[in-house]
Amino acid sequence: MSDLSTANPSRAKGFDVQAIRRDFPILSQEVNGKPLVYLDNGASAQKPQAVLDAMDRYYREMHSNVHRGAHTLGDRATTAFEGARETVRRFLNAGSTREIIWTRGTTEAINVVANGLAPRLKEGDEILVSHMEHHANIVPWQMIAERTGAKVIPIQVTPEGELDLDSFNSLLNERTRILALAHVSNVLGTVNPVAPLIEQAKKFGVLTLLDAAQAVPHFQPNMQELGCDFYTFSSHKLFGPTGIGVLYGRAELLEEMPPYQGGGEMIERVSFERTTWNVLPYKFEAGTPAIAEAVGLGAAIDYLNALDRPAMEAAEMALLERANELVPSVPGLKILGNAARKVPVLSFTLEGLHPSDLGTLLDQQGIAIRTGHHCAMPLMDFYGVPGTARASFAFYNTLDEVDQLFAGLQKIQRLFT
Known part of the structure; x- marks a missing residue:
């Protein structure tokens, strides 16, 4: 068994994410006049044409x-x-x-x-x-x-x-x-x-x-x-x-x-x-x-099973690494949890904004995330928050989409906090 914490990000260079995305029809649409950036995979992932x-x-x-x-x-x-x-x-x-x-x-x-x-x-x-x-x-x-x-x-x-x-x-x-x-x-x-x-x-x-x-x-x-x-x-x-x-x-x-x-x-x-x-x-x-x-x-x-699984895992790890690199670019953004071994999930709060408002504002930019307590109220209580925003990535997400998420957060931070 492998996991993303041990995946080699260099393997991601040979992973053709654009070809993969063509296998998922729903990803080609626009939402609110913007290309869909689907980052709610932890709630429910999209389906390839084969399914x-x-x-x-x-x-x-x-x-x-x-x-x-x-x-x-x-x-x-x-x-x-x-x-x-x-x-x-x-x-x-x-x-x-x-x-x-x-x-x-x-x-x-x-x-x-x-x-x-x-x-x-x-x-x-x-x-x-x-x-x-x-x-x-x-x-x-x-x-x-x-x-x-x-x-x-x-x-x-x-x-x-x-x-x-x-x-x-x-x-x-x-x-x-x-x-x-x-x-x-x-x-x-x-x-x-x-x-x-x-x-x-x-x-x-x-x-x-x-x-x-x-x-x-x-x-x-x-x-x-x-x-x-x-x-x-x-x-x-x-x-x-x-x-x-x-x-x-x-x-x-x-x-x-x-x-x-x-x-x-x-x-x-x-x-x-x-x-x-x-x-x-x-x-x-x-x-x-x-x-x-x-x-x-x-x-x-x-x-x-038909995919190069190590390359897929490496591509997901690269997404997480890019997201972690961009966290300091948004003042007031706080990430919950920083485990040494994790999959590409970021739960976060932005100072001055309720998570549900954050989700709505990102949706206006075509970016889909999850907000709320994520059916984990005891964990929310542990961190002392009513809920968080959560971006959860899949292998069909791109580094550009990670950049769009943080550009959207930067825009919201400037306008509303």
């Missing part, structure tokens, strides 16, 4: 329900649907497609795990999360804790935006049952040192879950190396469609967990006396699945 074509082809040539259709279209749909599952398995280097569960996204995946592990918890047990988690990796655990009498314990972060390892070491103990961490912070871009933390947690018999929604768009993970029990991500941040995500779980744990929902597909046999569950992965996939979306996600991963 749009794959989903269109599914609906035009093979749409049918999967698995039980005794006809040609059903066979085609099932082949494409299960082929996408195999694509995800290879992407994660998981041991089996039995360990790849389709969900609606990262949020549902974490809820599946939290509900499935609830029978293991009792009063006094502890669930460790961090102060930098997205609400999706806090609230489900709080709900389960309320049901079981367990406690959710936050791991502190440092002012630089890194996990406080002393805090982690002091909190990990024989009462710890679950460790749930972001692989990458959606606010700070921090790449957490998850592998050694997982290894340490295993010594206490702790089950581990990683929220990888912000990780997989930037580097490819390896389940065999990470050693986590559960790994979750959303398609729409990985340049695929909305409405679908992935839960990887170790097969032996998924076998033990109760189903999350009941209905068709997830059953083996139903009678009024007793119902038995289907085999993995279908045990956790009640009802008609998001078939076209699965096909689209598979196409997104195929698209990424």
Whole structure:
């Protein structure tokens, strides 16, 4: 597994970003009379033509329900649907497609795990999360804790935006049952040192879950190396469609967990006396699945696999470096978090302006960013701010777009502060 913190920026020189941009139709438009500068990739990334074509082809040539259709279209749909599952398995280097569960996204995946592990918890047990988690990796655990009498314990972060390892070491103990961490912070871009933390947690018999929604768009993970029990991500941040995500779980744990929902597909046999569950992965996939979306996600991963990944990562690192170089050019601009290892994300405030006003003013210049608390209120409280503006970059962004962002900020700073 690689990440942007170790990418060699010199590799970016051979990365043809203009050719890449032509693969993304939406990037060629104007917004408010200005060429679109899309810097909201952390919320949802854009889709290459290959994804749009794959989903269109599914609906035009093979749409049918999967698995039980005794006809040609059903066979085609099932082949494409299960082929996408195999694509995800290879992407994660998981041991089996039995360990790849389709969900609606990262949020549902974490809820599946939290509900499935609830029978293991009792009063006094502890669930460790961090102060930098997205609400999706806090609230489900709080709900389960309320049901079981367990406690959710936050791991502190440092002012630089890194996990406080002393805090982690002091909190990990024989009462710890679950460790749930972001692989990458959606606010700070921090790449957490998850592998050694997982290894340490295993010594206490702790089950581990990683929220990888912000990780997989930037580097490819390896389940065999990470050693986590559960790994979750959303398609729409990985340049695929909305409405679908992935839960990887170790097969032996998924076998033990109760189903999350009941209905068709997830059953083996139903009678009024007793119902038995289907085999993995279908045990956790009640009802008609998001078939076209699965096909689209598979196409997104195929698209990424066709790129020079080290060069792509280097190009993203070059974007982050240019942004960091330009920060001093805007008086009153303050960056939250300066971790040594991070993906190209900048969360910031500008003295004298509310983040939402900042977002509106940038939008008037054709620049799309995200504003607010980013579903990370505890982290906002830690930094003492109600919210931030966030620019999150992808490999199809250019150095010129970074320059346009800071030119826009300079203009706003002169006019409004």
